[in-house]
Each structure stands twice: as structure tokens, then as C-alpha cells.
Amino acid sequence: MKIVKTIAELREVLDAEIRKGKQIGFVPTMGALHTGHLTLVKQAVSECDFVLASVFVNPNQFNNAKDLERYPRDLDKDAQLLESVNCELLFAPSVKEVYPEEDKRRFDFGDLETVMEGKYRQGHFNGVAQVVSRLFEMVTPNKAYFGLKDFQQLAIIKNMVKQLQLDVEIVPCQIVREENGLAMSSRNTLLNKEQRKNASVIARTLFDSCNFVPETTIEEIKLKVFKRINQVEGLEVEYFEIVDGNSLQTIDNWNESAYIVGCIAVFAGEIRLIDNVTYKNTDHEY
Numbered sequence: 001m002k003i004v005k006t007i008a009e010l011r012e013v014l015d016a017e018i019r020k021g022k023q024i025g026f027v028p029t030m031g032a033l034h035t036g037h038l039t040l041v042k043q044a045v046s047e048c049d050f051v052l053a054s055v056f057v058n059p060n061q062f063n064n065a066k067d068l069e070r071y072p073r074d075l076d077k078d079a080q081l082l083e084s085v086n087c088e089l090l091f092a093p094s095v096k097e098v099y100p101e102e103d104k105r106r107f108d109f110g111d112l113e114t115v116m117e118g119k120y121r122q123g124h125f126n127g128v129a130q131v132v133s134r135l136f137e138m139v140t141p142n143k144a145y146f147g148l149k150d151f152q153q154l155a156i157i158k159n160m161v162k163q164l165q166l167d168v169e170i171v172p173c174q175i176v177r178e179e180n181g182l183a184m185s186s187r188n189t190l191l192n193k194e195q196r197k198n199a200s201v202i203a204r205t206l207f208d209s210c211n212f213v214p215e216t217t218i219e220e221i222k223l224k225v226f227k228r229i230n231q232v233e234g235l236e237v238e239y240f241e242i243v244d245g246n247s248l249q250t251i252d253n254w255n256e257s258a259y260i261v262g263c264i265a266v267f268a269g270e271i272r273l274i275d276n277v278t279y280k281n282t283d284h285e286y
């Protein structure tokens with residue numbers, strides 16, 4: 001696998017592949033790769049002719065300096081992992097390469113960005129849209145792969161692609177979980193043994209809550225989820241919302257939407273974890 005750090009080197013490789021008529025599959029990441037990322041790459045490899053991944057810890061999407069500083073980084077290990085799943089190119093640009101000057105663009109995602117992650121992480125999605133649009137501009141992929149764990153991010157990216165009229169297919173990929181159910185995340189490496197064990201209650205609670213649908217009201221399910229997770233040592237729910245999976249707006253009853261998803265953010269000590277569960281999906285592709 002080739003590793004490139006500049007746009008010029010990147011384009012040299014990609015242009016040669018595109019001239020051969022290859023379909024380009026792209027997996028953007030912030031590194032600290034885990035099986036979840038590798039599953040995205042494997043899916044891309046199975047669907048595209050040439051697959052590349054990027055590793056770039058995007059400063060513009062962190063609203064907390066400490067979170068950015070402690071974000072795990074290990075490019076050598078990432079490169080080895082990518083190679084093991086037949087990724088053909090790794091793009092690992094510097095901050096200067098991605099943002100030669102300050103990115104002052106302000107995206108408007110309407111109600112999609114005022115809820116959940118958008119509400120608690122001000123400016124986060126603007127930073128995600130900045131970097132993903134920059135990367136798409138540099139890479140010009142035919143397909144780009146994103147995990148459904150970051151459910152709201154996926155909705156934002158789809159909306160951005162529509163707004164900017166980009167010619168790229170966004171491919172959502174299922175959440176990959178650790179053995180105990182915990183959704184895979186680069187942040188999991190920051191959890192100590194106890195926190196990692198305790199955090200498994202998040203997924204368990206979400207899955208169990210599905211058994212109460214539709215007999216139990218949305219309000220009651222929300223209370224149950226908050227209560228069960230908060231009673232575990234060291235865990236604190238930041239939000240748990242039951243939303244329409246397309247608009248991301250909260251709903252009041254199970255008949256209000258054909259696509260219903262429960263989205264949660266939980267602090268395990270200082271580490272913030274997110275996850276989600278689909279309660280109902282009768283009219284949607286994922």
C-alpha cells in the first residue's frame with residue numbers, strides 16, 4: 001500500500017487509476033483504526049475497483065481542545081491495518097495541506113444540526129462538513145463509506161452532498177460491536193478496563209428497550225434507558241432521543257414515523273460514547 005501526504009501525490013495516483021476507468025472507493029477516517037473502520041474498507045473493496053482511506057485528525061470538528069489533544073494517533077499501526085484489508089492507498093495529509101488557509105465556510109443544515117450531537121457539540125458538524133467536502137474535492141471518489149454509529153453525521157454528510165451537488169454516493173455501513181456489545185469507536189481505547197466493562201450496558205439497554213416497543217410510550221422508554229444506564233458506576237447519559245431517522249426530530253408516539261431511531265450519548269468518566277438503535281424501519285434503505 002502506498003502512503004501519500006500531499007494532494008499532488010494523491011492526484012498522481014488517482015488520476016492514473018481513473019484513466020484506467022477504475023471506480024474509486026473512499027473511507028475517510030481520523031485514524032486510531034479498529035475493526036469498524038476495517039469493515040468499511042472491506043465493503044469498499046468488495047464494491048469498488050480502487051480503494052483508499054484517509055487518516056486526518058480534523059481540528060475543526062473538535063469543540064474541546066482536550067478532546068483533540070488526547071485523540072489517539074498511531075499512523076504506522078493504521079497503515080498496517082489498512083494494508084491487511086487490501087486498501088491500496090493511504091492519504092495522510094497535514095493540517096496545512098487540508099486547510100492552506102482558515103476555512104471560513106458556514107454550512108446551514110437547519111434542524112438536522114440543532115439536535116443531539118449538534119446541540120451538545122457546537123460547531124462540530126460545521127467542522128465535519130468542512131473536512132469531508134475538502135476531502136471529497138481532493139479525492140473525487142465515486143463512493144464514500146461511513147458508519148451508522150455516527151448516525152447524525154451520516155445525515156449531515158448526505159445533506160451536504162445534496163447542497164453542494166457532489167457526484168458521490170454515500171454508503172452507510174452497519175455498526176460493528178465489541179464482544180460485549182459496545183459500539184466500536186477509536187475512543188474505546190481511552191476507557192480503562194472497568195469503564196469498558198461498564199459501558200457494555202449502553203448497547204444492552206438499547207437492545208432491551210426494543211422489546212418494549214410499541215406497548216410502552218416513548219416517554220417511558222426514555223426514562224427506563226436513562227435510569228438503567230445512570231445507575232451504573234461512572235456512567236452518565238448526556239442525551240437519549242427517540243427520533244425520526246430522516247429528519248432527526250423527536251417524535252411523541254410510535255405511529256408518527258416509519259423510521260424510528262434511538263440515539264444516545266453517554267459519558268464514561270471523561271470519555272464520551274455514542275450509539276444508536278433502530279426501533280422501526282419500514283420505508284428506508286438502512
Ligand code: PAF
Pocket residue numbers: 028029030056058061128131132150153
Ligand atoms: O467519523 C469520523 O471519523 C470523522 O468525523 C470523519 C468523517 C472522518 C471526518 O473527520
